Amino acid sequence: MEFSTRQADQVPTTPAEQPHQDSRPSDKAEPFAGLVPHEHLHRTVLAANERAPEELRGQFLVLTHRGPDPDALGACEGIRCLLTTGYGMQVTVATLGQIHRAENLAMVRHLELELEDFEGIDAKQYAGVLLVDTQPEFGHTVVPEDCELIALFDHHVPPNDPDQEPRQVEHRDVRLNQGATCSIVYEYLREAKVPIDTKTAGALFCGIRYDTADLSRNSGDLDEEAYHATFHLANRELIAEINNPPLPRHYYVELAGALTIARQHGPLVLALMGKVDNPESVAEMADFFLRMKGCSWVLAGAAFGDDYILSLRTDYAFGKAYPLMSRVLDGAGSFGGHGHIAGGRIKLDDDKESTIRSAERMLRASALEVIGAELEDGIPPEGRLLTE
Template sequence: MGGTNTYLTAMRQWRQGLCKDHRWCILIVADPDALASALALKRIMQHRVKSVDIVRVNEVTRPDNLAMIRYLRIPVKPLQVEKLSTYDHFAVVDSQPNHHACFKNITFDLVIDHHPLPAEPYTAAAFYDVRPNVGATSSIMTRYLQGLRITPSPLLATALLYGIRTDTASFERSGGEDDFRAYQWLSRHADTAVLRRILRSEYLRDWLPLFSRAFRSLVDCRGNGAQAWLGDVSSADLLVAVADFFTRVHGLRWIAVSGIVGKTTVVVIFRGDGGRDIGRMADACFYDVGSAGGHRRLARAEFPVSAIPAGTKPQDFVLHRLQTRKLRAITAVRSAPPADPTPDTRDHEMAEVSS
């Protein structure tokens, strides 16, 4: 399919072909953009099929995403594999069939996404719309609502608005004309009071001891940066939350928050102000012991605990790499292409490192 008008024509034809007897399942890797896009698709299909369920394949643990689901009344269900046979049609939004193991044996009738195309595009879907040049799938869904002359409810408009905000980092990292126009249109329909409540729901009370641990362990690094070591944590989400907090500290140009997840894997979450390429920094420091990379302002590295030399504390190993390899290694790789994003860089991070 070609331009926007072609997509709209195809959507109208697809919608007209929906059958009242069909039971649809919209599968998502739950993050704000996916949740909002699924809610919009459900609205588009409303009253034209027998049922539409939104089903997530990952756990939702981030408090802002939990607040989004609660305040916007998003009817999302956890995946129960044994119940998939009760559906006769499947859709996936803000993701593609090759993005998650749970999608492997499912034939999708609809795919809508904004992430890069795979080497071999999916050909089984009756409706296929993947546009990597758009900043958020929520922007694509907003254009469909406009083209179908569907006025979103305040809750749906708020969800789509929040989806665009998170995937474009409020237009600091990505976003083009399609995203701006969608955001402006949605702003006229959204509930700004509810949006503020979601934006303020960043932390759980149980997380507060982690911040104390981070403050006590904070060590300055070169270039007005710092490292905080949290030790054993139950989820990388906790590292992300603490790292995001430190981006609000004046004068701190970048932060690396690290810990051990599941007793076996060291995860380092990087955040920066854009003054230096954080994705390149992550790659330079840890490329030889695990996976690392990201964008200019955010990145992630992870490697097995077994990669740390015997007798060396994990926090000392991380700090040593940040202190001694950073500048030298970045100079060496400066001419190389940008590192591929790791799962954390699909803000709110593809599999609930934003959910």
């Protein structure tokens, strides 16, 4: 089961739903011992290469979080381009977990991304590991112990766990003010004057596009520059195809199911869908229902294995998603979010119908409490079916 191996109290749902910082004081990274980031990275990679035994030299491994999204995949390709074209090294990109969302699958297929399966990788064969769009302390991230992690690039708030010291990484570039990790990686390519090929440009562009919703959220000056520069260099036909991928049949099955069970309670649409085959459906349905006129926020949820997955969306006028998710969960699971997006996860005791139904009853009651819905004889109101 894809999600059961994750730690229940760790980072929820899709990576875009992890916490970001909303304020953006600047787009600049912390200086690295007086060097600009790309110089420090170059030095770090060369030093790791020199330290490595002869037979491992020139071989580097690039990793990201489980179930990579476009920003993760794009950042992997950007680092691949930097290390191969810029530093003359060889790079293996390895990914862990399945890719479910149709856009992400289309990105891998159309851009012909070469991804190795992490399970088949022997990390001892590399001179160093570089990590993108995540940090070793996140629950959905696995970093091998038998190879040195030399660099990481990310834009997520580090998990604040007092029991866990952050792993030592020589080149740690975490910019909380950045919309996409791909924008950070783009800056390295630009500063190192490495030409960006069409494929890498397409991958970086997709990462920035989907993490910032075409620069409409969490984006700053560097995101904007990187978005336009990479789009200019990318193959536009492929970019268009990735944005409108063919959808699998089960998408329509789950859409039909969600439409028949979703209910409107004033500004809130609740879509608690029971079991799903594709965990990405939850976020997709939340996005889809938010577009309904009169809807200011959506709580969508479904069970996948013994995890109950939640996505919460709010519109621009309504306010932030993160505190709302906190109230809905009321201590029951883990969650994260930024801006108008939040994701959550509750570990269920099992995947029985009755267990799922009771989780959904609890969630429905607390969502209705948030909007102050009046109980009728102690029972929450039914709400209005969207298909009526």
